[in-house]
Amino acid sequence: PVWGAPVFARWLGAPLVTCLRGNDFDTAIFTPRKREMLEAALRQATKVVTVSSEKAWKVEQLYPEVATRFIANGIDLADWQPTPSEQSFAENWRAEHTQGRLVLGLVGQLKAKKGLSFLLESLQHHELAEKLHLLLIGELAEDVSTALEATACSYTHLPFLDRFELLKYYPCCDGICIPSFYDGMPNVLLEAGGLGIPILASDVDGMHDVLHVIAPQLLFAPGDAHGLRKALFDWSQADENTRAAWGLMIKNHIATHYTHEQELDQYQELFAGL
Structure with missing residues (x-):
């Protein structure tokens, strides 16, 4: 999905929302073969959503052009x-x-x-x-x-x-x-x-x-x-x-x-x- 989403978003002319739900960002950013895929999903996103404020800050420091939003998980x-x-x-x-x-x-x-x-x-x-x-x-x-x-x-x-x-x-x-x-x-x-x-x-x-x-x-x-x-x-x-x-x-x-x-x-x- 991470490889395909930026491509299909372009083909369909649709906004892309990239959600960083777990710790994939922390591992992928230091893994050369994963970093390119991660960066494409971040840079093309209309909005990057994170489940922690720290993750949003990390994205902003590395990719200041990216619009982020922290939306916490919830429970019933x-x-x-x-x-x-x-x-x-x-x-x-x-x-x-x-x-x-x-x-x-x-x-x-x-x-x-x-x-x-x-x-x-x-x-x-x-x-x-x-x-x-x-x-x-x-x-x-x-x-x-x-x-x-x-x-x-x-x-x-x-x-x-x-x-x-x-x-x-x-x-x-x-x-x-x-x-x-x-x-x-x-x-x-x-x-x-x-x-x-x-x-x-x-x-x-x-x-x-x-x-x-x-x-x-x-x-x-x-x-x-x-x-x-x-x-x-x-x-x-x-x-x-x-x-x-x-x-x-x-x-x-x-x-x-x-x-x-x-x-x-x-x-x-x-x-x-x-």
Whole structure:
């Protein structure tokens, strides 16, 4: 589609809207064989839409002639609530697996480039590791599996699950970690945050947009092991009420500023103005 869209836009005399949804921009810009394709899709676009303000800034710095717009992902929280049976499952799961440890969830692509190896290496030989139970949901890369075995963390690994299957596992978690070096606005950010679960995350892209005003203490610079450990320490030392308050602030912020209606309205406005 990226190769074909600029061509067909010219042939049809139609405006081209290029949407940078994930981290493809960050990888393609440094890959010679992909960069040409990316640049064609950016330079010919009537509008380039990004899901994080940082991504829009990066495009503007490299291609100042390109018109960008940041439209955040949204979520319908009315359709995103665990049932009583899912809540009961989570309570039973915690009783069976945690042994008094805090549960830190990692959901999605469990790869080194998503920061998981960085997280595990930061926990090696650190007392924090013994206080955590990691709940890993997604495909686990082999190199990450090796790093996982080198830590003192207890863990549970589950395969990739459908979005609504996650509703019984998110409540198992005391916190969710997103240690990515770069990203878009990952689904887990809005899904977990929308359930009132504290999120510890790299201070980049969509995580920065959602968290930097309301929960800066849970952010850390990408690749900064000291910052990550400090965020984990502050989160782990907080009492249950404090963690619940952090989660509620995140949930209310998402419910106010990151709704599916707002996302839809902005796209309708964008396309109406082409």
